Amino acid sequence: AQTVTQSQPEMSVQEAETVTLSCTYDTSENNYYLFWYKQPPSRQMILVIRQEAYKQQNATENRFSVNFQKAAKSFSLKISDSQLGDTAMYFCAFMIYSGGGADGLTFGKGTHLIIQP
Amino acid sequence: DVKVTQSSRYLVKRTGEKVFLECVQDMDHENMFWYRQDPGLGLRLIYFSYDVKMKEKGDIPEGYSVSREKKERFSLILESASTNQTSMYLCASTLGTSGYNEQFFGPGTRLTVL
Numbered sequence: 546a547q548t549v550t551q552s553q554p555e556m557s558v559q560e561a562e563t564v565t566l567s568c569t570y571d572t573s574e575n576n577y578y579l580f581w582y583k584q585p586p587s588r589q590m591i592l593v594i595r596q597e598a599y600k601q602q603n604a605t606e607n608r609f610s611v612n613f614q615k616a617a618k619s620f621s622l623k624i625s626d627s628q629l630g631d632t633a634m635y636f637c638a639f640m641i642y643s644g645g646g647a648d649g650l651t652f653g654k655g656t657h658l659i660i661q662p
Numbered sequence: 663d664v665k666v667t668q669s670s671r672y673l674v675k676r677t678g679e680k681v682f683l684e685c686v687q688d689m690d691h692e693n694m695f696w697y698r699q700d701p702g703l704g705l706r707l708i709y710f711s712y713d714v715k716m717k718e719k720g721d722i723p724e725g726y727s728v729s730r731e732k733k734e735r736f737s738l739i740l741e742s743a744s745t746n747q748t749s750m751y752l753c754a755s756t757l758g759t760s761g762y763n764e765q766f767f768g769p770g771t772r773l774t775v776l
Contacts, residue, residue: 590767640761649707
């Protein structure tokens with residue numbers, strides 16, 4: 546079974562600072578996908594960023610980037626120039642490449658990120 | 663924009679009742695999912711479906727069943743609700759056969775079983 550571990554239940558930073566959320570996972574598979582999802586206080590979960598395990602290059606989406614270390618099974622999320630709207634629960638998620646369809650995601654327990662004004 | 667809607671934001675039921683949670687997506691997605699979210703546990707997959715009338719068990723299917731009679735609708739059924747099923751239930755959908763595709767989530771249904 547796959548597991549995803551987020552070791553920081555809660556983090557708080559000042560607006561405009563850079564923050565890194567950690568995520569590690571455990572799998573014996575070689576082909577898989579990794580995701581970061583964000584759940585703001587309004588509760589609608591949205592995708593922040595994703596990474597295919599076979600790609601060496603770290604994914605970036607505007608102020609969001611990842612540090613993907615496949616050998617260490619680590620997938621951290623960096624948020625640069627943090628904004629008040631970044632306050633949310635952040636979930637790291639994992640999916641094995643099955644070749645036959647889209648399976649469900651395995652989620653970590655989440656990190657509650659608070660951006661202070 | 664993809665829209666995933668869930669029939670209720672809040673629901674209160676009694677122990678032993680049969681409960682139906684409905685999810686509808688409007689973007690012709692093949693795959694639909696039910697997760698439950700509990701504080702400190704994250705989200706856990708209950709069931710998913712990759713086609714009409716098809717279903718697959720997730721990590722915690724016990725006490726639940728599902729129905730997918732139409733492509734756009736995926737129902738989660740609690741045959742006999744129990745207090746340990748009090749939780750937030752999230753529905754999601756995604757297009758196609760690539761696991762890399764984004765899952766789009768509904769707003770959630772907070773179910774309380776008394």
